[in-house]
Structures are given as C-alpha cells and as structure tokens.
Amino acid sequence: MKDVYQKYFFLLICIIFLILPAIIALNYFVDRFEIYSPSTPYIETKVTPNERALKFSAFSKNSTHFDAIVFGSSRSSIYHTRIFKELFNLNTFNFGVSSESYHGCLRKLRWAIHNNCPLKTIFLPISADELSYMIDYSLPPYTLRRMDPPEIVEFKNYKTTFNRIYLLSVPATLGNLNYMFFERQNSIRLKYTTATGDIDHLWDEQFKIKECPDQELYKNESLISKMIGLLKNISQAAENEGISVVLIWNPLPIDQQLRSRQILDVLNNIKSQYPFIQRIPLNDKRLRDSDYYHDPGHFKRSLAMDALLPRNKVLMERLIQEIKSRQNQCQKMSLSL
Numbered sequence: 001m002k003d004v005y006q007k008y009f010f011l012l013i014c015i016i017f018l019i020l021p022a023i024i025a026l027n028y029f030v031d032r033f034e035i036y037s038p039s040t041p042y043i044e045t046k047v048t049p050n051e052r053a054l055k056f057s058a059f060s061k062n063s064t065h066f067d068a069i070v071f072g073s074s075r076s077s078i079y080h081t082r083i084f085k086e087l088f089n090l091n092t093f094n095f096g097v098s099s100e101s102y103h104g105c106l107r108k109l110r111w112a113i114h115n116n117c118p119l120k121t122i123f124l125p126i127s128a129d130e131l132s133y134m135i136d137y138s139l140p141p142y143t144l145r146r147m148d149p150p151e152i153v154e155f156k157n158y159k160t161t162f163n164r165i166y167l168l169s170v171p172a173t174l175g176n177l178n179y180m181f182f183e184r185q186n187s188i189r190l191k192y193t194t195a196t197g198d199i200d201h202l203w204d205e206q207f208k209i210k211e212c213p214d215q216e217l218y219k220n221e222s223l224i225s226k227m228i229g230l231l232k233n234i235s236q237a238a239e240n241e242g243i244s245v246v247l248i249w250n251p252l253p254i255d256q257q258l259r260s261r262q263i264l265d266v267l268n269n270i271k272s273q274y275p276f277i278q279r280i281p282l283n284d285k286r287l288r289d290s291d292y293y294h295d296p297g298h299f300k301r302s303l304a305m306d307a308l309l310p311r312n313k314v315l316m317e318r319l320i321q322e323i324k325s326r327q328n329q330c331q332k333m334s335l336s337l
Contacts, residue, residue: 020168027167032179033144035166039194046186047179048145051097051199052104052137056149058194059093063117068092070197071105072125073133075250075297077199078304079125087308090121094197099146102230103136107152109234113241122238124231125248128260128323131223144171205295209253209288212330217260224262228269235273249279249319251303253296254287258327264320271316279314280307282322 031037034049039058043049051074059066068090070079076096084092095108105124112119138148138155142165150159166172191200238245249257286292286303293299306312 023173024167027172027176030176030180032176032183033166033172041194043192043194044188045190045192046188047183048098048190050145050147052100052146053149054192054194055093055095055097055197056108056151058197059095060115060151062195063093063112063115066091066093067118068121068123069108069112069117069119070094070096070123070125071100071108072096073100073127074098074199075127075252075299076100076123076125077197078201078299078301079123079248079308080198080301080304081196082198083301083305083308084123087305088121092123092196094199096125096197096199097146099133099135099137101133101135101137102227102234103134103138104148104152106230106234106237107138107148109237111152113237113243119238119241119243121244121246122234123246123248124234125250127250127252128257128263129217130266131217131220131227131260131262134223134226144175201294201298203294205290205293207290207293207296209290209296210255211288212333213255213259215259217262219262224265227266231266231270232273235270245274247274247277247316248307249277251280251284251287251299251307253290253293254282254326256296257282257287258323258330261327264323267316267320271320275316276313277316277319278307278312279319280312282326 028036032047032049034043034045034054039061043054068084068088070076070081070084070092072095074096077094079094079096081092081094084090095105097104109122137143137146138153138158142161144165147162147165150162153159187202189202191202192198193200235245280287280303292303
C-alpha cells in the first residue's frame with residue numbers, strides 16, 4: 001500500500017513540475033487572447049482577442065497624452081480617432097471593445113480620472129439594443145474574450161483569478177491549441193492600431209435592410225433601471241471633474257434602430273443629464289442601404305463621421321420623437337397586414 005501512495009505522490013509531483021509549467025508556457029507564449037504579448041504598433045488578427053486587456057495596456061502606457069476617450073462596444077471602434085481630431089481638435093483614444101457594458105465604461109473612466117488623464121471630453125455611443133449588453137464581465141461566469149483587465153477592477157483577488165484563467169484554465173488552453181492548429185488558417189478580420197485604439201473591420205456582408213423590424217426586443221425593467229443608473233453615474237463622474245460627455249446615437253440600419261421601445265424609457269430618463277445627442281436623421285437613405293455597413297450590427301466609417309457633424313447635434317427629445325414616430329408607423333403597417 002505504501003508503494004501505491006508513493007507512486008501517486010510521484011505522479012502528482014510530475015504533474016506539478018512538468019505538465020503545469022508546460023500549460024503555462026503554452027498559454028503565455030501562444031497568447032491567442034493578447035493578454036501577455038508585447039505591444040506592437042499594429043496588430044492584424046484572424047480572431048478577436050481580449051480587446052479590453054489589449055486596449056487598456058496600450059492606453060495606460062500613454063494615458064496623459066489623451067484629452068478625450070470614446071467608450072462603448074465594437075461599434076464605437078468605428079469612430080476613428082482621426083475624426084475627433086478633425087472635428088473637435090481632440091487627441092482621442094478609442095476604447096470601443098466587443099460587447100462593452102457601462103460597468104466597463106465607468107471603471108475605465110474612474111481609472112483615467114484617478115491617474116490624472118487630462119480629459120476634456122468623453123464620447124459615449126449608444127444603440128437601440130444596448131440593454132442586451134448589460135453584463136458585468138468582471139464577474140463570473142467569465143468570458144475569455146471579454147474579462148476586464150485587473151487594473152480597473154476593485155474586487156479582491158481578481159488579478160489572481162484573471163491570470164489563473166488565462167494561464168491555467170482548460171478553456172484558455174483549448175483556445176490556444178485551437179488557434180495554433182486551426183484558427184491561424186483563417187483570413188485576417190481585424191487590424192488594431194494600438195497607439196490610438198482604432199480598429200479596422202476587414203469584412204463586408206450583403207444583407208437586406210427592412211423599413212421595420214421583424215420583432216421587438218423583450219422588455220426587461222431591471223435592465224432598464226440598471227442602464228439608467230450607470231449612465232447617470234458616468235455623467236456624474238465626468239461632471240465632477242469638468243469633463244463634457246457627448247452622447248452618440250449609433251447609425252445602425254433603420255430596422256435595428258426601431259427594435260426596442262424600452263430604449264425610449266432609458267432616453268427619457270437620462271435627458272436631463274444628456275440634453276443633446278449626435279445622430280443621423282432616421283429618414284436618411286443610407287440607413288436603408290447595406291453598402292454603408294460591414295454587417296447588420298456594424299456601420300462603416302462614413303456614417304460614423306457624419307453622425308458627429310455639428311448639424312446632426314439635436315435635442316434628445318427630438319430623437320425620441322423621431323423614433324416614436326417611426327415605430328408607430330411600423331405598428332400601423334403591421335396591423336394593416
């Protein structure tokens with residue numbers, strides 16, 4: 001019996017000193033999620049990395065250079081920083097990342113303020129389906145492509161958890177192995193300019209845009225309340241430091257813009273904090289033409305730039321009425337069928 005225990009003990013020692021280091025080395029050096037890779041001016045990738053970690057690493061090394069930030073989801077990454085230089089003369093970092101929530105936006109803003117980033121303005125794009133992205137990615141269940149970087153998360157032991165997941169977890173190991181043997185054969189989809197956070201989307205889909213959505217998004221009162229609270233917290237944190245906030249209504253295809261009546265509850269509740277918003281008028285023909293989009297969820301840069309033009313700054317109430325009017329027309333059309 002003693003010999004059996006000794007064998008098991010020896011096997012355990014082998015696992016600890018041989019296999020675990022091999023797993024750590026694999027995950028560290030392959031680094032499919034761009035957590036530990038050294039920063040380079042440009043990154044062309046065939047898969048989506050952890051953009052939160054990638055962009056924060058670049059921003060934190062040069063944060064005092066920027067006087068503006070663009071927050072938000074991958075749609076926000078389409079607002080190229082060159083646009084803000086041309087229109088507003090601001091040195092801007094683009095923090096747009098995949099499925100960003102306002103939890104992440106608020107944490108990054110607080111980090112920038114705490115670390116004396118000389119911000120004058122933050123830009124906050126918003127979409128009709130924003131309530132679908134209310135997940136706090138610093139909480140379990142963790143998503144490898146979307147965990148917030150440890151530097152902005154206040155939870156105890158989060159940094160240890162973060163590194164353990166990316167260096168030792170089965171999903172991370174399988175993800176890196178899959179990248180080594182299969183995903184590297186994919187075509188390049190994204191190009192990152194790390195110094196500014198800009199992303200170029202290197203794909204286009206052809207799809208049909210309808211005048212009205214097929215169905216509305218499900219209403220969730222608790223998410224509406226949470227989104228309103230986070231948007232007000234962002235406004236207050238910025239106001240306390242004399243930072244202006246510019247809200248942008250993302251120029252999604254017209255049917256996508258009309259999918260949610262619950263977003264009107266959000267807009268109505270925040271219009272005292274955000275009285276104005278940048279938007280492309282809903283009667284613009286380009287909102288019905290797929291040539292102006294990479295896919296149904298991502299518009300092209302020409303629309304992004306036009307959304308920021310001075311003539312497209314309107315009262316929040318005007319946008320609310322435009323959306324209501326179009327939604328009512330769609331409702332009448334559906335009843336007449």
